[in-house]
Amino acid sequence: MKEGPDIALLGSLIGDPARANILMALLSGKALTATELAAEASVTLQTTSSHLKKLEAGGLLHRRKQGRHKYFTLADDDVGSLLESMLGFAAKKGHTRVRTGPKDPALRNARVCYNHLAGEMGVQMLDSLIRYEHIIGVDTELTLSDQGISFVELLGIDPEALKKPRRPVCKSCLDWSARRSHLAGTLGTELLNRFYSLGWAKRDEGSRIVTFTPKGSTQFQAHFPI
Amino acid sequence: MKEGPDIALLGSLIGDPARANILMALLSGKALTATELAAEASVTLQTTSSHLKKLEAGGLLHRRKQGRHKYFTLADDDVGSLLESMLGFAAKKGHTRVRTGPKDPALRNARVCYNHLAGEMGVQMLDSLIRYEHIIGVDTELTLSDQGISFVELLGIDPEALKKPRRPVCKSCLDWSARRSHLAGTLGTELLNRFYSLGWAKRDEGSRIVTFTPKGSTQFQAHFPI
DNA sequence: TTCATACTTCGATCCTAATCGAAGCATTAA
DNA sequence: TTAATGCTTCGATTAGGATCGAAGTATGAA
Numbered sequence: 201m202k203e204g205p206d207i208a209l210l211g212s213l214i215g216d217p218a219r220a221n222i223l224m225a226l227l228s229g230k231a232l233t234a235t236e237l238a239a240e241a242s243v244t245l246q247t248t249s250s251h252l253k254k255l256e257a258g259g260l261l262h263r264r265k266q267g268r269h270k271y272f273t274l275a276d277d278d279v280g281s282l283l284e285s286m287l288g289f290a291a292k293k294g295h296t297r298v299r300t301g302p303k304d305p306a307l308r309n310a311r312v313c314y315n316h317l318a319g320e321m322g323v324q325m326l327d328s329l330i331r332y333e334h335i336i337g338v339d340t341e342l343t344l345s346d347q348g349i350s351f352v353e354l355l356g357i358d359p360e361a362l363k364k365p366r367r368p369v370c371k372s373c374l375d376w377s378a379r380r381s382h383l384a385g386t387l388g389t390e391l392l393n394r395f396y397s398l399g400w401a402k403r404d405e406g407s408r409i410v411t412f413t414p415k416g417s418t419q420f421q422a423h424f425p426i
Numbered sequence: 427m428k429e430g431p432d433i434a435l436l437g438s439l440i441g442d443p444a445r446a447n448i449l450m451a452l453l454s455g456k457a458l459t460a461t462e463l464a465a466e467a468s469v470t471l472q473t474t475s476s477h478l479k480k481l482e483a484g485g486l487l488h489r490r491k492q493g494r495h496k497y498f499t500l501a502d503d504d505v506g507s508l509l510e511s512m513l514g515f516a517a518k519k520g521h522t523r524v525r526t527g528p529k530d531p532a533l534r535n536a537r538v539c540y541n542h543l544a545g546e547m548g549v550q551m552l553d554s555l556i557r558y559e560h561i562i563g564v565d566t567e568l569t570l571s572d573q574g575i576s577f578v579e580l581l582g583i584d585p586e587a588l589k590k591p592r593r594p595v596c597k598s599c600l601d602w603s604a605r606r607s608h609l610a611g612t613l614g615t616e617l618l619n620r621f622y623s624l625g626w627a628k629r630d631e632g633s634r635i636v637t638f639t640p641k642g643s644t645q646f647q648a649h650f651p652i
Numbered sequence: 653t654t655c656a657t658a659c660t661t662c663g664a665t666c667c668t669a670a671t672c673g674a675a676g677c678a679t680t681a682a
Numbered sequence: 683t684t685a686a687t688g689c690t691t692c693g694a695t696t697a698g699g700a701t702c703g704a705a706g707t708a709t710g711a712a
Contacts, residue, residue: 205516205602207509208446215438216670224433234689247671249690259519268679268688282515283433289508290431293485337563376431442700460659473701475660494658494709 213258214286218243219251223260223274227283228408229315231264231271277367277384280314287376308377310410312403316388317395317410318375321420325391326372326383328424335370335383342370344387352387355394355423362386395420439484440512444469445477449486449500453509454634455541457490457497503593503610506540513602534603536636538629542614543621543636544601547646551617552598552609554650561596561609568596570613578613581620581649588612621646 214220218241225232225240232240238248252272255261262275274280290296310321317325329335334348344352349359362369364386371385383391392410395401400416403409412420440446444467451458451466458466464474478498481487486505490497500506516522536547543551555561560574570578575585588595590612597611609617618636621627626642629635638646 205513206446206521207450207512207516208441208443209521210441210512210516210519211437211439211446212441213437215434215436215441217434218670220432220434220437235687243670244672245689246673246691250670253690258521270689278515278518282511285508285511286433286436287431289504290433290436292504293436295432295435295484444700461657469700470702471659472661472703476700479660496659 209258213255213260214283216251217241218247219255222248222251222255222272223279223283226261226272226274227280227312227314229273229312231273233269233271237272274314277314277371281371281373281384284313284318284376285374288374291376306404306409306411307407310401310412311408312392312410313373313375313382313384313408315392316373316382316384317392318373318377318382319410320378321410321412322382323375323378323380324426325420325424326381328426329383331426337372342368342372342383342385344369352391355391356398357387357390357394362390435484439481439486440509442477443467444473445481448474448477448481448498449505449509452487452498452500453506453538453540455499455538457499459495459497463498500540503540503597507597507599507610510539510544510602511600514600517602532630532635532637533633536627536638537634538618538636539599539601539608539610539634541618542599542608542610543618544599544603544608545636546604547636547638548608549601549604549606550652551646551650552607554652555609557652563598568594568598568609568611570595578617581617582624583613583616583620588616 214223221241222237225237234248234252235245237252238245241248241251243251252261252263256263259275260279262273264271264273274283308319310317310319312318313322316322326335329348330337332347332351333345334351336343336345336348344359344362352359352362368385369387370383371388372381373384373388374380375382382388392401395410395412395416396403398416398419399413400419401410401412404411440449447467448463451463460474460478461471463478464471467474467477469477478487478489482489485501488499488501490499500509534545536543536545538544539548542548552561555574556563558573559571560577562569562571570585570588578585578588594611595613596609597614598607599610599614600606601608608614618627621636621638621642622629624642624645625639626645627636627638630637
């Protein structure tokens with residue numbers, strides 16, 4: 201009964217509303233300062249500072265110094281995955297926040313999940329990649345096929361640049377809104393970056409919503425058909 | 427920022443040590459009474475009662491009346507999956523309980539995860555099933571192939587009996603000790619039950635450990651080779 | 653009916669942890 | 683150096699919730 205990992209510590213870290221707000225804000229993938237996070241969490245800077253310390257000690261956050269600012273990000277992809285799976289569970293159980301604003305549909309359509317594309321479009325992308333055998337999926341282990349390599353090159357992504365230490369190229373991540381998987385990993389990250397630089401999509405400042413341009417939408421459908 | 431599901435509620439439910447102990451005890455898959463759970467959590471019956479009420483309201487637990495006993499189980503497979511993924515995360519981040527007892531190696535080898543086999547043997551089983559194409563895996567979606575159906579029949583499992591409303595036949599579940607997936611779903615449950623009834627394995631009373639008999643171990647290796 | 657078991661509710665206590673004001677430290681700009 | 687910004691530490695307060703004793707309810711056994 202006293203065996204194994206300690207799940208209570210993790211739960212209590214996420215269980216405080218202020219800390220949950222901080223984590224949700226960072227799930228956007230952007231690095232944020234303590235002051236910005238304080239505003240997100242609606243608590244003072246002092247309180248935020250103490251929360252950030254605890255989250256960092258728990259291995260959930262990463263702190264980067266830059267000038268007189270300190271930027272915080274989620275520690276790694278695992279944190280993002282964990283948060284998304286908790287979001288999925290909470291959504292299914294009806295643990296919804298009071299205010300499900302007008303942004304909700306847009307959020308379900310396309311949003312940032314830490315550093316890759318989530319929502320219906322994210323799910324469609326992974327489905328399409330698997331359907332056309334650009335990605336071969338066995339269980340949660342996804343691998344880029346030979347034709348998949350050609351495919352990403354066509355999009356202007358260097359396949360060699362995807363190989364990074366301690367990060368998988370392809371990884372599946374459960375989507376809370378669609379209850380299906382979308383693509384994470386270095387490929388997921390690079391694809392989203394590419395959508396930005398190709399002008400297909402833009403980040404909605406201050407939220408996790410990704411807005412596709414009309415042209416970008418057409419291109420996306422052409423490259424990732426259902 | 428105030429959009430989407432409420433993750434803090436979920437976190438705080440799991441974040442209390444007593445409640446975490448209760449959930450861990452139920453992860454064994456056994457239905458336990460309030461009195462038994464009180465012993466597991468090392469708190470009085472009154473306190474346990476209040477915890478159980480909260481966990482049930484949060485959709486994590488299910489309560490079944492039977493005579494003057496009230497049996498508690500995890501609400502569904504999703505709860506088990508969520509807990510295992512939190513366990514995996516906590517293990518990776520080094521959030522381990524003080525006492526990692528002598529049972530730890532046995533626990534890593536073969537244990538019960540809610541209602542199916544987990545640990546190294548659980549992972550080996552799923553690997554083998556996929557390798558010999560008894561199960562076809564695309565992403566987290568696993569399906570039993572035609573030869574897989576013959577295979578389970580050979581083991582004395584009726585494939586028709588696996589079809590249950592609102593439960594997938596095959597499902598992958600992340601393993602906290604092996605950091606790989608093992609098999610959940612009705613098939614996972616039935617296979618473990620079959621191991622028991624064939625006399626291959628026995629439950630270690632009072633823990634989640636599954637002990638294979640020498641004969642059972644040989645049979646297991648023969649049926650699920652690496 | 654009477655008693656026992658299993659659990660819940662109530663009420664009081666106690667303790668942790670979240671919160672914020674004030675002061676301190678660090679970095680940059682002028 | 684001085685001033686300003688960004689963040690941390692300290693200390694005191696407060697609130698929420700975990701805890702348990704005592705009493706109450708429900709079910710079953712004798």
